[in-house]
Every structure is written in C-alpha cells, then in structure tokens.
Amino acid sequence: MKIQIAIDQRLRLKPLVVVLLSLTGIAFVVAMIRYANGIGAISDLSNSYPWGFWISFDLFTGVAISSGAFLMAAAVYIFELKEFRPLLRPSVLTAFLGYLMVAIALLVDLGHPERIWYMMIHWNHTSVLLEIGICVMSYLTVLAIEFAPVVFEGLKWQRFAHFIHRFIMPFVILGVVLSTLHQSSLGSLLLIQPTKLNPLWWTPILPILFFISAISIGLSMVILESSLSSRYFKRGLETHLLDKLARTIPVVLAIYVLVKFGDLARAGNLKYLFTSGTMSTLFWTEMIIGAFIPMIMFSFKRVRQSENGLLIGAVISLAGMILNRFNVSWFAVHHPDPLTYLPTFMGNVRYLPTLPEIAVSAGIFSAGILAFGLAAKYLPVFESENREAHTSG
Amino acid sequence: MTEIKHYAFIFDATRCIDCRACMVACSVENNIAMNKTRIWVAGVGVTGEFPNLERSSMVYHCMHCTEPDCLSACPVGAYTKRPDGPVLYDPSKCIGCRYCMNACPFGVPHFDYDKGLIDGAFIDKCTMCPQRIDNGQEPACVATCPTDALVFGEREDLLKEAHARIAAHPDRYIDHVYGETENGGTSYLILSHVPFSELGLPPLNSTPVKDVSEAVMGVTIPFALTWGAVLTGVSVGVHEYNKRKEAAGKTLGKAEADGKTEETK
Secondary structure, three states: OHHHHOOOHHHHHHHHHHHHHHHHHHHHHHHHHHHHHOHHHHOOOOOOOOOOHHHHHHHHHHHHOOOHHHHHHHHHHHOOOHHHHHHHHHHHHHHHHHHHHHHHHHHHHOOOHHHOOHHHHOOOOOOHHHHHHHHHHHHHHHHHHHHHHHHHHHOOOHHHHHHHHHOHHHHHHHHHHHHHHHHHHHHHOOOOOOOOEOOOOOOOOHHHHHHHHHHHHHHHHHHHHHHHHHHHOOOOOOHHHHHHHHHHHHHHHHHHHHHHHHHHHHOOOHHHHOOOOHHHHHHHHHHHHHHHHHHHHOOOHHHHOOHHHHHHHHHHHHHHHHHHHHHHHHHOEOOOOHHHHOOHHHOOOOOOOOHHHHHHHHHHHHHHHHHHHHHHHHOOOOOOOOOOOHHHO | OOOOOOEEEEEEOOOOOOOOHHHHHHHHHHOOOOOOOOOEEEEEEEEEEOOEEEEEEEEEOOOOOOOOHHHHHOOOOOEEEOOOOOEEEOOOOOOOOOHHHHHOOOOOOEEOOOOOOOOOOOEEOOOOOHHHHOOOOOOHHHHHOOOOOEEEEEHHHHHHHHHHHHHHOOOOOOOOOEOOOHHHOOOEEEEOOOOHHHHOOOOOOOOOOOHHHHHHHHOHHHHHHHHHHHHHHHHHHHHHHHHHHHHHHHHHOHHHHHHHHOOOO
16 A cells, blocks of 8 residues: 555546546446336346345445544534544545435435435335435435535635534534434334344344444544545544544444344344354354454554554454445345245346446445545645634634 | 224135136236236145145235235335225325335335336235225126135125134134234235245234334434434533633643643634
C-alpha cells in the first residue's frame, strides 16, 4: 500500500475513475433492460426467491455500513466529545451517499419504482417494511440537513452554514432515533419468517442484535474510510481518534456475543451450533470473523495504533458482519421446497445471482465512490484537526 | 342469525385424481394468461413399497388465512381480508416490493418477473372468486372438481364435515385437519392420507407467523418517543455538565480544562 503513494496521483486515480465510470454505465444499461423487460430478464429472482443479492447487498449491507454517521453525530453533538469532529463530516457524507445508493438500488428492485412514494400516503402500520421506508426517507433528509453546512461552506455561503448549525441539535437527535429504529428494524424484517429463517438466526431479539452489530459496523466503517481516505487523499490519519473508536469495538462485540449466545441458550437452539452442516459453518464463520478476531485484534494497543492494524481489523470485522447480513437475509433463509408443490414454470429451485444483477449493485456502488471522491475534492469534507471550522461552533 | 358467513374450502387428498380440471377452470374464470396460474396441482409421486403403493396429489392455492401474514407485511396495505373469508390483493396500491412473498409461509403470492414498467408487474394469487361467491356460486375450482376433492361452504360446517370424514374412516385419514389451527386458522382445510409435509405443507404453530413482528411494531412508536426524550435529556445534561466543569476549571486553574475546551476556543 505504501508503495502506491509514491506514484503520481493523477496517474493512479485515472484508471480507477475510468473503471468506476464504466461500471456505472453498465449498471445504467442493465437497469434499462430491467425496466423494459422485467426483473426476470436480468436476474435469477423467482417466485421461490423473491429477494436475493440486491436486498442482501444494497439494502442490508448498504444501510449497515452507513451507520457511522449517527454514531459520530451522537458522539460529537450529544456527548460533546468534540475531539471526534474530524471524523464527523466524512461519515455523514458516507451515510448520505450510502442511503442514496440504497434508495437508487431499491428503484431497480421494486416492481413499481414509480410508486415508491405510495409509502408516504398508504400506511399499513403493522408492516416493518413501511417503518424502514419511512425511516430511510426521513433519515436521508436529516443527513442532507447535517451535510448542508459543508456544501454552503464550499460555496462560501457562511451565513447559511451558520443558520443551519444553530438548529442542528433537534436534527441530530431525530437522526439518532431514526437510525436506531431502522438499523434494528432491518432485523425485524425477518421476524415474519420464523419458518423460513434458520433457528441459528431467527430470534425475537433480531432487532436488538442488528442494532448492536450496526454499532460495531459503524465504528469499523469510520476506521476504514479514514484509513482509505488518508491513503488516497494523502492526508494525515487521526490514529489517536481511531484508537479510541477501535477500543470500544471489543466491548460492543462482547455484548453482541453474550446476547447472541445467551439467546441461543434461552431458545434451546445451542444444539444446532454444530449439527446444521453448511448453516453451522456459516454461523461460525460469521462469528469468528465478525466478532472473535476483531475482539482479540482491537484489544491490543499495538494493533490499534498501527495504520495497517486498524485497517485490517476494520476490514475483517466488516467482512464478518456483512456475512451476517447476507446470512440473515439470504443464505439462511429456506423457502418451502418448491419441488414439492410448485410447477416448474413458476420458480427456480435454486437461486444464484446473475452477472447483470451483480453489475447493477456494482455500478451503483461505483457511482457512490465517485460521488464521494468529487465531494472530498471540492467540498471541505476533511477538516484538519487543528483548524477550527465554522460549523463546529 | 345475521352473523357473516365465513367461507372455506375442504381439500381431500384421498379424493384428488390429479386431473387438473381446477387449474383450467380457474384460468378461464379469472382470465389468467397461459403461462401463469393461481392454482396448481402437485403430484407427490408414488410412495411406499410394493404392494402397498400410494400416490397422492395436492391442490395448492391461497390458504385465505384468518389472520393473513401478507396483509400484515404489505407496507402500503394492498391486501384486505373480507369478513366472509377471501384475502384480496389490490394491484393499484402495490409497489412491487415482494415482502408479502417473503411473509407468506405457504409461498402463495407470485410475481410477474417477465413484465417491465410498461406492462406493469404485479402480484397475483387466488381470490376465492368473490365475483362468484357474491352471486351465490362456488369458486370455479370447486364447481368443476369431478371427484368432490374440493368442497366449498361455511368454515364451521366444513370443520364438522372434515372431522366426520376422519371419524367415519379413521383407517384412511391422518387424524388431523390441516388449517384448523395452523397459522391461526386458514380457510383452506386439508384432509390427507399421507403426512402433510409430503404434500408440501409446512409445520406451523397455531399463532400466525406475523405475531412477533407485529408485537415489535407495536412498541416502535413508544420506544421512539422514549428514546428521543432520553437522548434530549442526555444532550442537555452533558452540555450543562461540561459548562459547569469549564466554569470550575477556570477558577481552579486551566490545566485540566484545556484538554476539553481547546477546540472550541
């Protein structure tokens, strides 16, 4: 990684930009085919597998990795831990773009994307999906408000930036409440599938587990994006701040592990831990990579204070927790065996995401990275620790 | 008695001959495209050992649950449960999220994966033929069934009838009416001579699968309000604490306070 820094920035960035732009273009074309010929034309989704890669990656992973913003906003504004301010803006930007990507991806996945606003007028109050929809739409607005001062500063409209900043507190609190709600509700989304989701994952406390793991994911994401941006934008790394974040990860994960295994014991499901074949393997992979390894790694001061240690620890932890989201929403969901009663024309027996399906997600993700790069280049996203920014009043 | 009738079906697997006339009748009655269907007959195939061979088939369509999970899951309320039984879907509200398909433990709702934006992709499922019920007729599948494997009527009467059939031939039937209690009770009652799992029916509790999710949704608003109040309290508290500490720090000497406030100066 260090070697790359020596290479001229323009030469290094250009191919990356070209790749990201092409991926975005491909996704656009694939999406047009989908709008013309239907979801079945580009994906392997079927009546047996109504939700697949898009939901697991775009919705579950996308929302989870955008959780850094509400943690940083809570730390800086509610707990007045002002030292974390340099990490706030990048994570708010990540979250804003993250949620925007979730919304765009859902416009491909929804059968009637032009009706997405129906969620605002037709309310079925028992639907978890409605709550998530409302929360995500509201939180996107809150994030736009939280990020607006940065845009105004970039435009040199300091007065607007000051104006928004004076009324920021209610929005911060609203943002934290909305985040708590929908981060946990993503877990609640699977509560309606007690007969389909493997008992290693299905539990009434899924929302609580989702919220705890979202905290771990958010902290890891802040570390990851700081590490990456410090490498690509050649800025200093706030290692002492990241050290403090990394120190809390083992605590959060310890709570997660205790709650998870305690709940398995309560439900009498410990017997499935080693007897469920592939499901057991997936469960242990997720637990070891997502919880145990980062718990051990971030307990060492030497890891927390090394740039590479922080980056590697964050990546491992994220990989494990993202596997958790895939498990809960896809791998561990067992639909009734279609062979038994479905005529063959009604559904595929197996589901394997197609290349165009993955291309849609990849393209939207690429567009997000490009937008982040542009914003970081032209807006005061990265504040130096010593400089006092106007909005930090 | 002016009580509303609650309609239901009986499906008797011992009577079904796998002729699939019900599929044709349904598609004709409801004008369903050739490559789609709302009702399907699944042959389980030959089971057992010679000479005790058995062959069974299952007619599958919407169970018309007393407490439908699809209705609970749909974010925009496209599903309704008519008091007399049918669970109905309103395409004009549907946003195509397919959460109902995930929610239904029977995998009943299906989606137009082959339709783009112009054709409009919708969910489709059995409606219990309300247009026929309202005219005093039986649903098309029942009316056409040549062996009376499908019977239509009031749920309470049909439950009595189902138990009477089991009592009359305990050797022929498994002593259970699937749908009497499953998932909170369904309007599709199934009698069988082979285990219900072989017919593709999932084992379900007497509480609908939506119960836990609805309980969680019930506490969401109170939780959100409490959580918002707590966070407001904490932020005010922290602010006051820091203010006082700062004031105390100024009188006691700057050294300690410096660390906390250097950025705000």
